[in-house]
Amino acid sequence: MSSSELEYVLSLREDNIGTSQKRLRAEIIEFIQRHEDAVLAQLRAHESAVIPTSFGEITLNLADLREAIA
Amino acid sequence: MLALLVSLLIAVYLLGPNLIARWAADLVVFRKTRIESHAEEVARSILGAILPLALAVVWARWTGALWSSGTQRDVETVFSALESDNFFQAHHQQFFTSLYAFFWMNYAILWRLYFIVLLASGLRVAIVLNYNRVWRRLDRRWMRTLLATIVPRISEWDLLFSDMLLPEGTFRIMADVLTKTGGLYQGTVQDRMLNGDGSLQSITLANPRRFEREQFRKAKAEDLATVPDEYWINIPGNLFIVMASDIANLNLRYIRRKPLQFQPSNEEREVLARLLDRLKDGK
Numbered sequence: 001m002s003s004s005e006l007e008y009v010l011s012l013r014e015d016n017i018g019t020s021q022k023r024l025r026a027e028i029i030e031f032i033q034r035h036e037d038a039v040l041a042q043l044r045a046h047e048s049a050v051i052p053t054s055f056g057e058i059t060l061n062l063a064d065l066r067e068a069i070a
Numbered sequence: 071m072l073a074l075l076v077s078l079l080i081a082v083y084l085l086g087p088n089l090i091a092r093w094a095a096d097l098v099v100f101r102k103t104r105i106e107s108h109a110e111e112v113a114r115s116i117l118g119a120i121l122p123l124a125l126a127v128v129w130a131r132w133t134g135a136l137w138s139s140g141t142q143r144d145v146e147t148v149f150s151a152l153e154s155d156n157f158f159q160a161h162h163q164q165f166f167t168s169l170y171a172f173f174w175m176n177y178a179i180l181w182r183l184y185f186i187v188l189l190a191s192g193l194r195v196a197i198v199l200n201y202n203r204v205w206r207r208l209d210r211r212w213m214r215t216l217l218a219t220i221v222p223r224i225s226e227w228d229l230l231f232s233d234m235l236l237p238e239g240t241f242r243i244m245a246d247v248l249t250k251t252g253g254l255y256q257g258t259v260q261d262r263m264l265n266g267d268g269s270l271q272s273i274t275l276a277n278p279r280r281f282e283r284e285q286f287r288k289a290k291a292e293d294l295a296t297v298p299d300e301y302w303i304n305i306p307g308n309l310f311i312v313m314a315s316d317i318a319n320l321n322l323r324y325i326r327r328k329p330l331q332f333q334p335s336n337e338e339r340e341v342l343a344r345l346l347d348r349l350k351d352g353k
Contacts, residue, residue: 009229010205010218015322017241018324028329029341033244036345043349052299055325056256056277062349068330069342070095 020055027053028060072152082180086117087122087187093192098198099224120184122190126183135178138173148172166292174326194220202236225268228321231259240328245275246321247312254281256302259322271313278310279303 031051032039042049047062130136147168151158158165197204197220208214231243243259255274265271279302286301332337 003221004215005226006218006221006224006229007215009226009331010214013230013236016322016324017236017324019195020244020325021329024325024329025334025338029338032341032345036348039345040348043345056258056279058329060330063329064330065346066341068334069339069346 024053024055024058027051027055028058072149075148075152079176082176083123084115084119087119087183090184090187091118091191091194092265096197097230098195099221122183122186123179125186126179127256129182129186130178135185136175139174139178140168144168144171144175212218225264227262227264227268227270231273232260236324240326241324242327244323244325245273246323247273247275248318249312249316250318251316252283254283255279255305255310255312256281260308270317272311272313273317273320275312276308278305278307280305 002063028051031053039049039051043062049060051058052059127136145168147161147164150164151161151168196215201217201221205214205217208217245257245259247255247257249255255275255278257278259273260276261274263271263273281298282301282303286296286298289296289301332341334342
């Protein structure tokens with residue numbers, strides 16, 4: 001892989017990170033809004049909640065949630 | 071004997087530095103092996119060794135270490151004696167004195183040469199390990215392209231599956247894999263295996279799941295409101311290996327391990343804060 005190709009792939013991947021991140025967060029927030037009671041029940045029982053997304057199941061820990069709004 | 075000495079000098083001056091540089095590069099990236107002829111390999115080694123060798127010679131001359139060990143006459147004596155038996159017989163005593171000086175002259179250059187090569191290799195490894203941090207500080211495209219020349223002949227697959235060149239923070243790589251038989255799988259990329267030429271051999275998925283496409287199609291035909299989420303079936307285990315020869319196409323997505331941590335918006339904060347408030351209040 002030449003240096004210009006490497007640079008190009010890195011730029012593409014950078015875009016991929018930005019897009020994926022945006023979409024994943026939107027899916028998580030949307031799920032929480034739509035299923036708030038179910039998420040709360042999971043957090044109470046296990047201190048974590050499993051959020052199904054198009055990326056797969058994402059586990060959110062209570063500590064992570066607190067950290068996110070800190 | 072002369073051929074033996076010349077071979078030894080080529081090995082220590084030209085091939086040795088190249089070997090060290092390759093070994094250092096292999097520590098941080100999966101390089102593609104290229105089939106080269108012997109002549110190409112030697113030419114590459116010579117070109118790679120010229121600059122550090124020139125620096126080592128200048129350094130040894132500048133400090134006086136080179137000429138304090140021996141003289142040009144010592145070098146001539148050693149080569150002449152090894153080439154001609156008659157010369158060796160006539161200058162027997164002088165040969166061994168010059169050989170001793172010749173050894174120390176080479177030593178004066180060689181330790182500097184290997185020091186420079188190790189230093190340069192170490193610097194290269196450090197830059198590759200911190201590639202993204204350096205990359206982000208460079209604004210201009212030509213500077214980034216120039217930086218990319220530091221990364222050795224990296225395999226394209228290693229670049230895509232490795233988190234080495236990802237931005238700071240912990241990331242995970244998610245993959246959607248469509249096989250040639252029509253199976254659709256999804257999971258976190260746990261590992262990848264590459265062939266010697268850098269091509270992909272297999273990928274290993276953690277927390278894999280399979281999409282029941284046929285069932286989804288039937289359900290969708292009956293009810294247009296059917297969503298695909300319910301047709302993903304978890305596969306037990308976290309070592310799901312897909313051979314590259316079975317893959318039709320691959321969709322890679324890079325996400326943060328803690329997706330909500332990175333600069334949440336006000337709206338996201340509000341949703342999470344409400345959730346945590348309800349949790350605290352026990353409602």
